[in-house]
Amino acid sequence: MRKKRLALTLGVSLLLSTGVAANAPASAAGRGLAAPGEASASEERFQPSVTYDLSVTDAERDAIHAEVEALAGRVSSARAGDGTYDPLTLVGAMLDGSSYDSISRGGTAATAYPFPVSNTEANQHEYDRKVAKLAWVVKLATDLGFPVVVQRQPDKYVYAEIGDPDAPEMVMALSHLDSPTASVTPAQLARWRDADGNLGTPGAYHSPYVQDGWVYGAGIQDDSGPTLATLLAAKALLEAGLPLDRRIRIVMGIYEDGGPGTPSTTNTATFQSIPYNSNPSFYDNWAYKNLNREEIPVAAYTSDSRFPVIVGNSGSVTPSVSMSLSADSTKAFRLTDAKAGVTLREGDPTLKDIAYGSTTQIASRAIFTLDVAGAGSAERDRFVAAITAAATTKGWLPAAPRTTPKVQTTITGDSLTLEINTDVAMEMPTPQYGKNAVVWGMFLLSQGLGALGSTAADMQLKKAADGIADLFFRDGVEGEAYIGKYMGIPANLLRNPSNGTPNLTFALMGGINSETPTSFYTDATGTLSMPMYVRSMHITAADSSQATTAVTAAFEAKGFTIGTLGSPVGAGLYVTHDNPLTALQFGSYQASIDRNPEEFADPYALRDVVYPQGTTGGTLASSFRNKMTAFGAVIPGNERWWHTANERMKVDSAVQMTKIMADGMLEMARYSGPAGAKFMWADMPGLNADRADLDLLDVTIGTYKDASAGVGASQLGNQALLGATSFNIPMWNGRGNSTPTASAFALGHAPGGVYLPLNDTEYLNSTYVAPMRLEFKVERPDHMSDAAWAKFVAGGYGDFQFNILVGDKVVPLAVPAGQSADKYFSSRISANNPDAIYLSVNLAITDAPYTGVQAKLADSKTDLYTVNPTYLASNPDPFPGRGAVEQRGFFVFGDGQKNAEFSSPDAVYVTVANAVTDAQPSAVVKKLNGNKNALTITVKQTHVDGSESPVTATFTIDNNAAGTYTVGDYQVYVDTKGNTQVRSISIV
Numbered sequence: 001m002r003k004k005r006l007a008l009t010l011g012v013s014l015l016l017s018t019g020v021a022a023n024a025p026a027s028a029a030g031r032g033l034a035a036p037g038e039a040s041a042s043e044e045r046f047q048p049s050v051t052y053d054l055s056v057t058d059a060e061r062d063a064i065h066a067e068v069e070a071l072a073g074r075v076s077s078a079r080a081g082d083g084t085y086d087p088l089t090l091v092g093a094m095l096d097g098s099s100y101d102s103i104s105r106g107g108t109a110a111t112a113y114p115f116p117v118s119n120t121e122a123n124q125h126e127y128d129r130k131v132a133k134l135a136w137v138v139k140l141a142t143d144l145g146f147p148v149v150v151q152r153q154p155d156k157y158v159y160a161e162i163g164d165p166d167a168p169e170m171v172m173a174l175s176h177l178d179s180p181t182a183s184v185t186p187a188q189l190a191r192w193r194d195a196d197g198n199l200g201t202p203g204a205y206h207s208p209y210v211q212d213g214w215v216y217g218a219g220i221q222d223d224s225g226p227t228l229a230t231l232l233a234a235k236a237l238l239e240a241g242l243p244l245d246r247r248i249r250i251v252m253g254i255y256e257d258g259g260p261g262t263p264s265t266t267n268t269a270t271f272q273s274i275p276y277n278s279n280p281s282f283y284d285n286w287a288y289k290n291l292n293r294e295e296i297p298v299a300a301y302t303s304d305s306r307f308p309v310i311v312g313n314s315g316s317v318t319p320s321v322s323m324s325l326s327a328d329s330t331k332a333f334r335l336t337d338a339k340a341g342v343t344l345r346e347g348d349p350t351l352k353d354i355a356y357g358s359t360t361q362i363a364s365r366a367i368f369t370l371d372v373a374g375a376g377s378a379e380r381d382r383f384v385a386a387i388t389a390a391a392t393t394k395g396w397l398p399a400a401p402r403t404t405p406k407v408q409t410t411i412t413g414d415s416l417t418l419e420i421n422t423d424v425a426m427e428m429p430t431p432q433y434g435k436n437a438v439v440w441g442m443f444l445l446s447q448g449l450g451a452l453g454s455t456a457a458d459m460q461l462k463k464a465a466d467g468i469a470d471l472f473f474r475d476g477v478e479g480e481a482y483i484g485k486y487m488g489i490p491a492n493l494l495r496n497p498s499n500g501t502p503n504l505t506f507a508l509m510g511g512i513n514s515e516t517p518t519s520f521y522t523d524a525t526g527t528l529s530m531p532m533y534v535r536s537m538h539i540t541a542a543d544s545s546q547a548t549t550a551v552t553a554a555f556e557a558k559g560f561t562i563g564t565l566g567s568p569v570g571a572g573l574y575v576t577h578d579n580p581l582t583a584l585q586f587g588s589y590q591a592s593i594d595r596n597p598e599e600f601a602d603p604y605a606l607r608d609v610v611y612p613q614g615t616t617g618g619t620l621a622s623s624f625r626n627k628m629t630a631f632g633a634v635i636p637g638n639e640r641w642w643h644t645a646n647e648r649m650k651v652d653s654a655v656q657m658t659k660i661m662a663d664g665m666l667e668m669a670r671y672s673g674p675a676g677a678k679f680m681w682a683d684m685p686g687l688n689a690d691r692a693d694l695d696l697l698d699v700t701i702g703t704y705k706d707a708s709a710g711v712g713a714s715q716l717g718n719q720a721l722l723g724a725t726s727f728n729i730p731m732w733n734g735r736g737n738s739t740p741t742a743s744a745f746a747l748g749h750a751p752g753g754v755y756l757p758l759n760d761t762e763y764l765n766s767t768y769v770a771p772m773r774l775e776f777k778v779e780r781p782d783h784m785s786d787a788a789w790a791k792f793v794a795g796g797y798g799d800f801q802f803n804i805l806v807g808d809k810v811v812p813l814a815v816p817a818g819q820s821a822d823k824y825f826s827s828r829i830s831a832n833n834p835d836a837i838y839l840s841v842n843l844a845i846t847d848a849p850y851t852g853v854q855a856k857l858a859d860s861k862t863d864l865y866t867v868n869p870t871y872l873a874s875n876p877d878p879f880p881g882r883g884a885v886e887q888r889g890f891f892v893f894g895d896g897q898k899n900a901e902f903s904s905p906d907a908v909y910v911t912v913a914n915a916v917t918d919a920q921p922s923a924v925v926k927k928l929n930g931n932k933n934a935l936t937i938t939v940k941q942t943h944v945d946g947s948e949s950p951v952t953a954t955f956t957i958d959n960n961a962a963g964t965y966t967v968g969d970y971q972v973y974v975d976t977k978g979n980t981q982v983r984s985i986s987i988v
Contacts, residue, residue: 045608046495046500048497048498048499048500048583048586048611049497049498050498050499050577050578050580050582050583051583051587052580052583052584052586052587052588052672054584054587054588054591054667055667055670056588056591056663056666056667056670058595060240060242060666061591061592061595061663062595063240063242064236064237064240064242064659064662064663064666065595065596065659067235067236067237067239067240067662068090068232068233068236068655068658068659068662069655070236070239071089071090071232071235071236071239071658072089072090072091072651072654072655072658073085073086073088073089073090073091073092074091074651074655075091075210076210077209077210077211078091078095078209078210079095079195079207079208079209079210080095080096080098080099080207080208080209080217081096081099085210087140088140088143088144089232090228090229090232090654090655090658091210091215091651091654093140093228093231093232094208094215094217094220094224094225094228094229094649094654095208095209095210095215095217096136096140097133097136097137097140097177097219097224097225097228098206098208098217098218098219098220098224098225099206099207099208099217100129100132100133100136100206101124101129101206101218102129102130102133102177102178102179102219102224102254103124103129103178103179103180103181103183103184103218103258104126104178104179104180104181104255104256104257104258104259105122105123105124105126105181105258106123106126106258106259106260107119107120107122107123107126107260108260108261109260109261109262109263110260110263111263111264111267112267112270112271113271113272113871113875113878114153114878115263115267115268115271115287115291116153116155117130117155117255117260118260123260126260127155130155130178130254130255131154131155133177133254134151134154134155134156134157134158134177134252134254135154137158137177137252138151138158140228140231141158141160141231141250144160144231144232144235145235145238146160146161146162146234146235146238147161147162148160148161148162148165152292152879153287153292155254156253156254156255156284156287156288156291156292157251157252157253157254157284157287157288158251158252159249159250159251159252159294160231160234160249160250161247161248161249161250162234162237162238162244162247162248163244163246163247163248163669163831163832164244164247164828164830164831164832165247166828167244167245167246167247167676167838168676168677168678168773168775168840169245169246169247169298169676169677169678170246170247170248170249170295170297170298171246171247171248171249171297171298171299171300171665171668171669172248172249172250172251172297172299172300172301172628173230173233173234173248173249173250173251173300173301173302173303173661173665174251174253174284174285174288174300174302174620174624174628175223175226175227175230175251175252175253175302175303175304175620176223176224176227176252176253176254176255176256176257176282176284176304176620177219177223177224177227177228177252177253177254178219178223178224178253178254178255178256178257178258179218179219179222179223179224179257179647180222180257180258180643181257181258182643182644183205183218183642183643183644183645183647184205184218188644188645189205189645190645191645191646192204192205192645192646193645193646194207194209195207195209195211195216205217205218205645205647206218208220210651213650213651213652214648214649214650214651215648215649215650215651215654216646216647216648217647217648218647219647220641220647220648220649221633221634221640221641221642221647221648221649222304222633222642222643222647223256223303223304223633223642225633225649225654226303226304226632226633226657227252227303227304228252229303229632229633229654229657229658229661230250230252230303230661230665231250231252232658233658233659233661233662233665234248234250234662234665236658236662237662237665237666237669241832242666242832243670243830243832243833243836244666244669244670244830244831244832245669245670245671245676245777245830245836246298246668246669246670246671246676247669248665248668248669249295249297251288251294253282253283253284253285253287253288253620254284255282255283255284255287256282256283256284256304256620259282259283260283261283262280262283262286262290263286268290268291269868270868270870270871271291271867271868271871272290272291272293272865272866272867272868272871273866273867273868273869280623281618281622281623282618282620282623284620285620285623285624289623289695292865292879293864293865293866294865295694295863295864296624296627296693296694296695297624297627297628297694298627298676298694298699298700298701298703299581299584299627299628299668299700299701300621300624300627300628300629300668301585301621301628301629301630301631301632301661301664301668302619302620302621302628302629302630302631303630303631303632303633303657303661304619304620304630304633305615305617305619305630305631305632305633305634306430306613306615306630306632306633306634306635306636307589307603307610307631307632307633307634307635307636307657307660308585308586308589308590308610308611308612308613308631308636309582309585309586309589309612309613309629309630309631310612310613310614310615310619310621310629310630310631311499311501311537311573311574311575311577311579311582311612311613311614311629312537312570312572312573312574312575312614312615312622313570313572313573313574313614313615313616313617313618313622314429314535314536314537314570314613314614314615314616315535315536315568315569315570316533316534316535316536316568316616317534317536317563317564317565317566317568318510318511318531318532318533318534318563319531319532319534319562319563319564319565320529320530320531320532320562320563321508321529321530321531321532321555321560321561321562321563322527322528322529322530322560322561322562323460323463323464323467323527323528323559323560323561324460324526324527324528325460325461325464325521325526325527325528326460326526326527327459327460328459328460328461329526330374331374331459332371332372332373332374332375332379333370333371333372333375333383333416333448333449333452333454333459333461334370334371334459334461335368335369335370335461335521335528336369336370336371336415336522336523337367337368337369337519337521337522337523338366338367338368338369338441338519338520338521338528339366339367339517339518339519339520339521340363340365340366340367340437340438340509340512340517340518340520341363341364341365341512341514341515341516341517341518342361342363342364342365342425342512342514342515343364343365343404343421343422343423343425343437344365344404344421344515361425361426361427361428361510361511361512361513361639362425362426362427362428362431362434362436362507362508362509362510362512362533363425363436363437363438363509363512363518364421364422364423364424364425364426364434364435364437364512365419365420365421365422365437365517366419366420366437366438366440366441366509367417367418367419367420367517368417368418368419368441368445369415369416369417369418370415370416370417370418371414371415371416372411372414372415372416373414379452380411380416382451382452383416383448383449383451383452384409384411384416384448385451386447386448386450386451386452387407387409387418387444387445387447387448388407388409389447390443390444390447390448391406391407391444394476396440403423404421404423405421406420406421406422406423406440407419407420407421407440407444408421418441418444418445418448420437420438420440420441420444421437422434422435422436422437422440423435424637424639425512425639426639427639427640428507428510428511428533428535429505429507429535429613429614429615429616430505430613430636431482431505431506431507431508431510432478432479432480432481432482432483432502432505432606432609433606433609433610433636433637434478434482435478436472436478436482436507436508436509438468438508438509438520438530439468439469439472439473439478439508440473442464442465442468442469442472442473443465443468443469443473443476445461445462445465446462446465446466446469449461449462449465450462456559460559463558463559464528464558464559464560466558467555467558467559467560468508468558470486470558471486471487471554471555471558472486472506472508474486479606479608479609480494480609482505482506482507483495483502483503483504483505483506483609484504484505484506484547484551486554487506487550487551487554487555488550488551488553488554489503489504489547489550489551490546490547490550493538493543493546493547495611496537496539496577498577498578498582499577499578499582499583499586499611499612500586500611500612501537501577501611501612501613501614502537502611502613503536503537503538503543503544503547504534504535504536504537504538504547504548504551505534505535506532506533506534506551507532507533507534507535508530508532509530509531509532510531510532510533511531511533532562534548534551534565534568535568535614535616536567536568536569536570537570537613537614538567538568538569538570539569539570539573539577540569541567541569544567544568544569545567548565548566548567548568551565552565570614572622574621574622574624574625574626574628574629575621575625575626575627575628575629575700576626577612579626579700579702580672580700580701580702581627581629581668581700581701581702582612582629584664584667584668584672584701585629585631585664585667585668586611586612587667588660588663588664588667589610589631589660589664590607591663592659592660592663592664593607593660594607599656600656602635602637602638603635603636603637603656605637606636606637610636615630625732626698626700627694627699627700631660631661631664632657632660632661633649633657635653635656635657635660638650638653668701671777672701672702673701673702673703673704673705673706673725674704674705674706674707674708674723674724674725674776674777675704675723675725675727675774675775675776675777675908676704676774676775676777677699677704677772677773677774677775678772678773678775678862679692679693679694679697679699679770679771679772679864680692680771680772680773680842680860680861680862680864680888681771681860681861681862681864682769682771682844682858682859682860682888682890683858683859683860684769684771684844684856684858684890684892686767687767687768687769687844687846687892688766688767688768688769689768689769689770689771690768691731691756691768691770692769692770692771692772692864693864695732696731696732697729697730697731697732697770697902698729698730698731698732699729703727703728703729704725704726704727705725705726705727706724706725707724707725707726707805707904707906707907707908707909708721708723708724708907708909710724710726710805710906710907711724711805711907711909715803715805715810716911716914718913718914719801719911719912719913719914720911720912720913720914720915720943720944720945721909721910721911721945722776722778722800722839722909722910722911722912723776723777723778723839723909723910724907724908724909724910725774725776725904725907725908725909726904726905726906726907726908727902727903727904728901728902728903728904729770729901729902729903730756730900730901731756731768731847731900731901731902732756756900757900758899758900763900767846767847767848767898768846768847768900768902769844769845769846769847769892770844770845770846770902771842771843771844771858771860771888771890772842772843772844772845773826773840773841773842773862774840774841774842774843774908775838775839775840776838776839776840776910777836777837777838778836778837778838778839778910779833779835779836780835780836781946783917783918783942783946784917784918785917785918788917788918789835791917792837792912792917792944793829793837797912797913797915797917797944798912798913798915799912800825800827800839800910800911800912801910801911801912802825802839802841802908802909802910803908803909803910803911804853804893804904804905804907804908804909805905805906805907805908805909806850806905806906807906811852811853813841813853813855813891814855815855815889816855819855819857819889820889823842823857823887823888823889824841824842824855824888824889824890824891825839825840825841825842826840827839827840828840839910841891841908841910842888842889842890842891843890843891843892843893843908844856844858844890844891844892844893845892845893845894845895845902845903845904846892846893846894846895847894847895847898847899847900847901847902848894848895848897848898849894849896849897849898850893850894850895850896850905851893851894852893853891853892853893854891854892854893855889855890855891855892856889856890856892857887857888857889857890858887858888858889858890859885859886859887860885860886860887860888860890861883861884861885861886863882863883863884865879865882865883866883893905912944913944914943914944914945914947915943915944916941916942916943917942917943917944918941918942919939919940919941919942919970919987920939920940920942921937921938921939921940921967921970921972921974921985921986921987922937922938922940922985923935923936923937923938923972923974923976923982923985924936924938924982925957925976925979925980925981925982926980927979927980928956931958931959932956932957932958932959933956933957933958933959933961933976933979933980934954934955934956934957935954935955935956935957935961935965935974935976936952936953936954936955937952937953937954937955937965937967937972937974937985938950938951938952938967939951939952939967939968939970939972939987951967951968951969951970952967953965953966953967953968957976959976959979960976960977960978960979961976962974962975962976962983964988970987971987971988972985972986972987972988973985973986973987973988
């Protein structure tokens with residue numbers, strides 16, 4: 001087991017720093033792998049300012065990955081239900097799961113409990129189909145051996161959980177098992193192929209199979225496959241048995257897309273008494289958060305988007321980039337036609353029926369046709385030779401056997417055709433991961449025309465080619481060119497400095513959705529016209545405007561006309577850019593691929609241009625503001641196949657994503673600070689506990705800061721400090737997915753900023769209280785022996801003492817006479833790590849001035865679920881096992897002022913008597929006159945906090961004497977010989 005020195009930073013793994021991340025991995029070049037966009041020796045590589053000191057070790061990562069491999073269930077070919085695969089594996093679960101028809105057809109929202117999904121001919125009996133898949137999921141999770149499997153209602157969601165049930169905090173993966181209707185439109189169904197390659201076979205989309213290293217089926221990539229991968233990732237952690245601080249919950253919903261809507265606030269409140277109730281944007285979230293009032297995680301992710309981490313929704317515009325080439329009309333090598341599409345593929349016939357989901361691809365194929373009538377054979381040869389040489393230098397030629405050549409030049413009569421096939425049709429939102437065939441082609445045209453001596457002043461095509469090559473391919477490098485690196489955008493606006501999120505991305509010739517090429521130049525028009533998809537994650541319009549003004553100027557300086565960019569601001573962030581959760585998941589993703597670059601070769605090659613990003617669509621994460629991101633499932637460099645016919649995922653990619661997800665889960669399940677807390681409800685007269693809910697409080701990883709520096713020697717006396725924390729927790733303005741305005745966002749995150757308005761009527765009339773079980777993690781220090789640790793855990797060195805520090809005043813948290821300490825304090829030993837103990841105290845912090853500490857007993861519960869009493873008067877409690885009330889003791893005190901925040905005093909900390917945990921004797925003998933010697937015995941004492949103190953005594957003894965001597969509190973036996981030698985020594 002890992003051991004740490006006992007110090008004030010026990011359990012701390014969070015590092016918020018400016019500059020290079022701790023334990024920065026080696027560069028791609030150092031690994032012998034390609035590194036697109038890697039900084040040159042003269043240019044410092046960008047590093048996010050908010051970084052995270054990861055707690056998962058290399059050995060633990062290896063153990064996780066080994067367990068995922070053991071659960072992978074790789075098969076070369078299989079069909080769902082054919083008995084050739086193990087159903088309790090990743091591939092087996094993906095095959096079986098996709099055989100259920102969970103396409104979301106929609107319906108009508110119910111208005112009375114249990115608010116069932118509708119079940120009609122119009123939605124193809126949605127209820128029955130959802131219930132069947134969830135019943136299968138319950139059996140799968142149970143058969144996999146999860147200790148906790150919960151299903152509240154047959155048609156809503158299922159969750160499985162691992163970790164110590166007493167752990168106060170929970171982290172979560174919440175994803176959806178249904179598939180959208182987009183993949184089963186009549187046009188898409190005509191493109192679906194069955195396992196035998198037949199087109200349009202009825203039911204093919206729910207007849208999944210494995211073939212040629214791919215697994216095919218509806219929902220394989222969005223989102224049944226990734227959802228089941230989260231379950232298998234948790235299973236891998238369960239098998240690995242690695243230490244957790246928090247519980248891990250896998251929530252599998254059934255109704256993200258095409259949902260039936262959600263009942264109104266009034267409808268829901270009729271059944272359940274929920275304060276501040278509103279409807280999240282997704283049915284799964286409404287069912288989990290509002291209907292069933294489930295526990296809210298302290299950190300979470302959903303697997304329905306992309307790695308490395310999605311931090312919010314983005315705004316976008318699609319201007320046209322244009323240049324007239326009419327001045328070239330009489331010149332040799334003038335452009336007569338240009339078009340773009342996707343690379344034509346050979347092999348599996350399914351790969352030739354690509355719908356390219358949601359028309360979001362950039363060109364991987366470009367065809368340029370030039371008129372060379374006015375050019376002699378020498379000029380033609382020189383032009384082709386220059387293109388061939390440039391392509392060879394870039395590694396694009398020669399073509400590998402049985403692959404489509406990346407560059408092909410042919411001359412037929414007086415017509416020269418240049419065809420580019422990058423074979424990477426990447427999504428528009430992430431052009432930095434891709435290879436844009438139009439950009440490659442423009443670069444090659446620039447090289448070819450340059451070999452002929454043509455300049456931008458001589459020829460418009462050369463001017464356009466030079467401009468595109470310089471803006472998107474300077475020095476022959478893509479990557480960061482596609483986030484505007486060479487467009488004059490101020491360096492501070494290229495990326496968000498906290499985490500590297502690209503503020504703008506540029507996808508030239510986006511919107512490709514077919515192998516039939518799209519034209520962007522014809523001889524008849526005489527004008528080059530290319531749509532450019534521009535996505536924004538700027539937080540303010542001012543930043544966006546400054547950046548887009550620079551972009552416009554850059555294109556105009558190259559001679560292009562560009563459409564209006566405006567100031568497209570990101571539509572909304574559901575985690576703040578400086579949230580430690582983002583840094584954790586980004587760091588965890590990098591560590592996963594760094595651990596084995598050969599296994600993750602493709603994503604590793606993109607490592608230096610991969611940062612947190614936005615998404616153009618909503619995700620389940622948007623309803624868990626500041627607590628959840630989208631983390632996977634698409635790995636950078638992989639093409640997206642969701643919402644399309646023949647939806648699929650590479651088996652290797654499925655295994656890779658499961659490893660990354662598992663690593664991220666374990667990282668979230670480790671304390672990132674010195675403490676964690678379970679928020680509770682408690683009935684305290686005069687105090688309103690209705691906001692004691694993580695859905696209403698801005699609590700995430702990193703909330704609890706190390707406050708050890710604030711606890712000095714004068715406060716400790718003869719005590720050893722075991723853990724200290726401080727925290728500040730603002731209250732939300734509302735539940736769910738209420739997107740803040742830019743001004744509200746700025747105000748809420750300013751120093752002292754709040755989310756609950758200070759002029760809110762209920763706020764003014766209430767004194768809010770946040771009851772919590774605050775828990776400190778204490779790990780066994782290196783100096784403590786097995787026996788000493790056992791004694792420490794059993795309280796053999798004295799009682800653990802909790803205190804708060806208010807200014808310079810230490811206030812002990814003491815149990816009133818005659819009451820049981822067990823009501824106020826608790827402890828537990830880690831279920832996964834015998835070298836960790838957790839010490840807890842119940843606090844009730846009020847949003848009010850500090851007037852001292854009161855100890856109060858109150859009816860309390862940890863389950864915040866409540867049913868409307870009016871409803872219960874005529875209906876049975878649907879979940880009688882929930883919401884059990886028990887009496888707890890709380891230390892109640894105000895946090896200093898009424899400001900819609902719950903703040904700790906200067907520190908909350910726990911100590912124990914700094915007792916001696918180990919004593920080691922040593923002796924020195926000095927020869928005296930005659931047969932006498934001076935024996936000096938020293939006992940080195942090691943204390944709880946690792947400090948050392950000696951106890952020394954000197955005795956006059958006979959030569960070769962043996963005896964027991966009193967040294968302080970110790971009896972020490974010493975046997976001497978030969979005047980100055982010590983034969984043996986021990987404490988007796």
